[in-house]
Amino acid sequence: MPLLEVRDLTVVFERKGEKPFTAVDHVSFDVEPGQTVGLVGESGCGKSVTSLAIMGLLPKRGARVSGSVQYEGVNLLSLSDREMRDKRGRDLGMVFQDPLSSLNPVIPIGLQVTEVLERHRDMPRKKAMVEAAELLDKVGIPDPTRRLSEYPHQLSGGMRQRALIAIALACRPRLLIADEPTTALDVTIQAQILALLKELVHDLGTALVMITHDLGVVAGLCDEVNVLYAGRVVEKAQRHELFAAPRHPYTHGLLSSIPRLDAPRGEKLNPIRGSVSDNIPWSEGCAFAPRCPNKLDVCVRVTPEQEDIGGGRLLRCHNPVKPPVAEEVSA
Amino acid sequence: MLRYTIRRLIQLVGVVLVLSLLLFAWLRALPGGPVSALLGERSTPEKREALTKQLGLDQPIFVQYLKFMGRALSGDFGVSTGVQPGDAALDIFLQRFPATLELSFLAILIAIALGIPLGYLAAKRRGGWFDNLSVAGSLLGVAVPVFFLAYVLKDVLSSALGLPTGGRQDAIDATRVTGFFVLDGVLTQEWDAALNALEHLVLPAMALATIPFAVVFRITRAAVLDVLDEDFVRTAESKGLTAPTIRRRHVLRNAMLPVVTTIGLQTGALLAGAVLTEKVFAFAGVGEALALGFERRDYPVLLLLIIMATIVYVVVNLLVDLSYALIDPRIRTR
Amino acid sequence: MVTPTRKKDRIDSLAESSADAGVSLAASAWRTLRRSPVFLTGATIISLFVLVSLLSPWLAPHDPSEAMLIDQVIKARNEIPPPQDGHPLGGDLQGRDFLSRLLIGSQQTLIVGVLATLIGLAGGLTLGTLAGAFGGWVDSVVMRLVDVMLSLPSLLLAFSISAMFARPNQYTVIIAVAVVQIPVFARLLRGSMLAQRHSDHVLAATALGVKPGAIVFRHMLPNSLGPVIVQSTLVLATAIIDAAALSFLGLGNPDDRIPEWGQMLGDVQTVFDTHPQLAFWPAGCIIVVALGFTLMGETLREALDPKSRR
Numbered sequence: 019m020p021l022l023e024v025r026d027l028t029v030v031f032e033r034k035g036e037k038p039f040t041a042v043d044h045v046s047f048d049v050e051p052g053q054t055v056g057l058v059g060e061s062g063c064g065k066s067v068t069s070l071a072i073m074g075l076l077p078k079r080g081a082r083v084s085g086s087v088q089y090e091g092v093n094l095l096s097l098s099d100r101e102m103r104d105k106r107g108r109d110l111g112m113v114f115q116d117p118l119s120s121l122n123p124v125i126p127i128g129l130q131v132t133e134v135l136e137r138h139r140d141m142p143r144k145k146a147m148v149e150a151a152e153l154l155d156k157v158g159i160p161d162p163t164r165r166l167s168e169y170p171h172q173l174s175g176g177m178r179q180r181a182l183i184a185i186a187l188a189c190r191p192r193l194l195i196a197d198e199p200t201t202a203l204d205v206t207i208q209a210q211i212l213a214l215l216k217e218l219v220h221d222l223g224t225a226l227v228m229i230t231h232d233l234g235v236v237a238g239l240c241d242e243v244n245v246l247y248a249g250r251v252v253e254k255a256q257r258h259e260l261f262a263a264p265r266h267p268y269t270h271g272l273l274s275s276i277p278r279l280d281a282p283r284g285e286k287l288n289p290i291r292g293s294v295s296d297n298i299p300w301s302e303g304c305a306f307a308p309r310c311p312n313k314l315d316v317c318v319r320v321t322p323e324q325e326d327i328g329g330g331r332l333l334r335c336h337n338p339v340k341p342p343v344a345e346e347v348s349a
Numbered sequence: 350m351l352r353y354t355i356r357r358l359i360q361l362v363g364v365v366l367v368l369s370l371l372l373f374a375w376l377r378a379l380p381g382g383p384v385s386a387l388l389g390e391r392s393t394p395e396k397r398e399a400l401t402k403q404l405g406l407d408q409p410i411f412v413q414y415l416k417f418m419g420r421a422l423s424g425d426f427g428v429s430t431g432v433q434p435g436d437a438a439l440d441i442f443l444q445r446f447p448a449t450l451e452l453s454f455l456a457i458l459i460a461i462a463l464g465i466p467l468g469y470l471a472a473k474r475r476g477g478w479f480d481n482l483s484v485a486g487s488l489l490g491v492a493v494p495v496f497f498l499a500y501v502l503k504d505v506l507s508s509a510l511g512l513p514t515g516g517r518q519d520a521i522d523a524t525r526v527t528g529f530f531v532l533d534g535v536l537t538q539e540w541d542a543a544l545n546a547l548e549h550l551v552l553p554a555m556a557l558a559t560i561p562f563a564v565v566f567r568i569t570r571a572a573v574l575d576v577l578d579e580d581f582v583r584t585a586e587s588k589g590l591t592a593p594t595i596r597r598r599h600v601l602r603n604a605m606l607p608v609v610t611t612i613g614l615q616t617g618a619l620l621a622g623a624v625l626t627e628k629v630f631a632f633a634g635v636g637e638a639l640a641l642g643f644e645r646r647d648y649p650v651l652l653l654l655i656i657m658a659t660i661v662y663v664v665v666n667l668l669v670d671l672s673y674a675l676i677d678p679r680i681r682t683r
Numbered sequence: 684m685v686t687p688t689r690k691k692d693r694i695d696s697l698a699e700s701s702a703d704a705g706v707s708l709a710a711s712a713w714r715t716l717r718r719s720p721v722f723l724t725g726a727t728i729i730s731l732f733v734l735v736s737l738l739s740p741w742l743a744p745h746d747p748s749e750a751m752l753i754d755q756v757i758k759a760r761n762e763i764p765p766p767q768d769g770h771p772l773g774g775d776l777q778g779r780d781f782l783s784r785l786l787i788g789s790q791q792t793l794i795v796g797v798l799a800t801l802i803g804l805a806g807g808l809t810l811g812t813l814a815g816a817f818g819g820w821v822d823s824v825v826m827r828l829v830d831v832m833l834s835l836p837s838l839l840l841a842f843s844i845s846a847m848f849a850r851p852n853q854y855t856v857i858i859a860v861a862v863v864q865i866p867v868f869a870r871l872l873r874g875s876m877l878a879q880r881h882s883d884h885v886l887a888a889t890a891l892g893v894k895p896g897a898i899v900f901r902h903m904l905p906n907s908l909g910p911v912i913v914q915s916t917l918v919l920a921t922a923i924i925d926a927a928a929l930s931f932l933g934l935g936n937p938d939d940r941i942p943e944w945g946q947m948l949g950d951v952q953t954v955f956d957t958h959p960q961l962a963f964w965p966a967g968c969i970i971v972v973a974l975g976f977t978l979m980g981e982t983l984r985e986a987l988d989p990k991s992r993r
Binding site: 364367368371372375488489491492493494495496497500504617618619620621622624625628629639640643644646651655658659662663 | 830831834835836837838839842843845846847920924927928931932933934945948949952955956959962966969970973974977978981
């Protein structure tokens with residue numbers, strides 16, 4: 019049985035006097051225990067909203083969530099606020115994008131770690147402090163006992179993100195959701211944090227949902243990848259297969275817009291034209307059609323259905339990219 | 350921290366010196382000067398000249414100011430000419446200051462006790478009827494002239510609630526210890542006296558609290574709205590903390606930074622409101638003395654009381670800045 | 684070939700284009716305000732107020748200074764003339780038509796508010812711009828002066844300034860409520876100027892060789908306009924209320940032949956419990972108008988503050 023089973027998750031934002039906006043549209047995916055699954059797409063594709071919906075962190079008013087999110091067989095969406103508070107931090111942990119703004123600036127780091135231990139593991143403050151120091155040590159923060167009494171502004175960006183990871187993993191949740199955990203960091207620090215995440219989820223057997231716009235992150239970390247566009251999964255594949263043979267023109271575009279050192283001299287980068295705002299609604303055809311190099315007439319008339327193309331791969335496209343021939347794959 | 354405090358205190362001395370010089374010059378610059386103020390405009394030239402000599406007003410202004418400062422340092426700020434004619438200005442201040450402190454304390458307490466919780470609730474229910482209603486109320490609160498509100502409270506509420514309409518205490522037997530009537534009653538266990546003094550405080554404190562309440566409410570609401578949008582509140586939610594913990598430790602703790610500043614500024618500014626409120630309720634505090642002083646042009650009393658008001662205002666603001674460092678580690682550990 | 688003048692225009696427009704954010708902000712603020720019922724309420728109140736005060740000489744049925752009902756005051760001592768034919772609100776303590784006094788009073792009230800705001804603004808604009816644009820010792824001197832003015836609660840400062848004048852009149856009232864606004868405007872403008880001195884659009888203009896004077900007046904001041912407008916609207920309300928407090932303390936204009944609402948309210952304190960209507964009418968007018976300005980000011984602030992647009 020999968021640890022997390024997301025089925026037809028849909029999030030509609032409703033505002034008075036404005037058209038309802040569907041941010042997440044029937045998204046389904048599974049996460050097996052210990053597995054790392056990537057949700058990839060440009061900003062605005064609904065990947066962050068998906069993670070917030072799973073965590074039950076969307077505003078009560080204005081956001082309508084439907085579908086189901088089964089965690090260990092329990093539908094999280096049907097839980098009461100109180101039951102969900104018991105799950106968050108204990109069974110599901112989350113790491114956010116900007117470590118500075120995600121930490122409370124006016125209370126010490128130590129308390130921000132211990133409060134979650136006190137809440138879910140009934141630890142007295144003293145014991146929690148010892149445990150917190152061990153946690154900070156485990157995420158690679160030097161001199162952890164001293165750091166406990168320091169405030170977020172006294173730590174470097176990388177240290178802050180390490181502290182946030184320690185907080186998210188304090189209660190050994192079986193599932194960790196990381197929402198762009200490296201985007202706000204320096205490039206050299208990014209690699210360190212990714213390595214740390216990889217090591218920790220491996221050691222603790224934690225399943226990880228990695229949300230990113232960066233295919234480089236996916237390449238080093240994820241077992242399975244879901245590519246999202248305008249709120250829908252357009253392609254799902256194992257990491258190796260996705261990189262070897264992207265089938266959806268959007269995935270293909272994402273991959274070919276990454277600069278490569280081994281590219282032939284003089285070869286131009288191939289950025290995807292336009293931006294996410296150039297959408298047509300899914301109800302009228304393929305949302306990606308206005309930006310798609312493979313666009314056919316049918317693309318703007320008929321909504322593409324999600325098809326199983328074998329090998330556990332799913333694809334939502336009328337005119338997919340041809341699978342490359344063998345020698346190109348090895349290049 | 351200590352260095353900062355000392356620097357601010359030196360600044361305070363500077364401000365008080367400059368202000369006292371300005372006030373002193375103002376006093377001299379009055380049409381006819383203090384002589385007219387003392388004798389009225391229809392006195393004979395002989396009398397005027399005699400008094401001018403007697404007061405040393407024929408000497409250069411610097412000499413006069415230095416003499417004034419010399420006397421001031423020994424506690425002699427001159428004699429009241431209109432508020433309590435014949436009394437030393439300093440005595441008037443010392444006698445009345447506890448009354449105003451008591452009143453201001455209760456007023457700011459009301460403003461905080463109502464303003465912060467209501468501001469938090471309004472922010473949590475942003476856009477709801479409670480929010481709209483209380484925001485409208487707070488806007489109305491600043492639009493009403495304080496003394497008019499004081500009169501309305503006095504005429505309408507006093508009879509409805511059976512509360513006294515003026516003075517600090519009824520003519521009852523009460524022992525004086527500190528000059529704070531409520532505190533005196535508690536210290537001497539004369540509970541009747543304490544309760545009576547407290548009843549006299551209720552209506553003026555309500556009138557005085559209106560503006561600080563409205564301002565504290567609105568700043569709290571705005572601050573909480575800002576903090577609720579912060580990422581760290583979402584982090585706190587993602588940890589599954591209970592709602593009260595999030596409210597206290599994460600939301601209010603951060604929202605308090607601007608609120609504390611506001612409370613300080615409002616506390617300092619209470620004296621201006623007290624001038625109006627104390628006059629309406631014939632409440633024998635510093636505010637009433639100022640009101641009478643302005644009305645009767647009692648310059649020695651005005652000079653002292655305004656200097657004192659400045660000191661209180663600046664000290665309160667210094668305390669606010671220091672308490673800011675206590676709440677915000679980003680300032681403390683810099 | 685590009686002529687020198689045209690080149691200068693181009694430089695200016697280049698530097699301005701980076702300040703375009705200000706223009707679009709104003710446009711979007713206006714779009715928000717046009718649909719805000721709160722702003723429209725405030726604007727309606729103020730439009731009515733201005734209209735009435737402009738037309739009051741024609742609207743008022745009687746001369747506000749003529750004691751036409753004086754016999755009724757004398758006949759029954761301590762009584763005020765009740766509402767009657769031609770005098771829908773009756774008369775005041777001197778037997779003058781109360782409705783006419785309220786109507787004409789709106790004019791003086793508007794004058795007090797507007798003049799006080801303009802004087803406060805002009806003083807603050809000068810000091811704040813000097814301090815913010817030049818910095819250094821100019822800034823130090825100006826800000827120490829501002830600090831001294833701010834070391835007293837503003838209303839108390841207004842009282843003290845009024846008490847300086849041996850014979851208060853309508854102008855001393857305006858000066859007193861105006862002067863206390865100077866440091867507020869000065870701080871506001873200085874802050875805005877300082878923030879802009881190192882901003883990209885000013886750096887760009889400087890780099891392009893725009894003269895310092897032009898930078899201050901064409902690039903910095905226009906960007907400070909938003910907060911200044913907001914503050915002015917709020918000061919209009921404060922000035923009217925403060926003027927009433929001055930009258931209440933006997934520091935207002937003793938000449939009541941041409942009435943002003945604050946004065947009408949402040950002057951009837953002795954008869955508050957016997958003739959509350961004499962206080963309630965001017966008080967009500969002050970409250971409604973002050974509320975109108977505050978509603979406009981607060982909604983303006985929200986609309987102009989990008990942070991509050993959630």
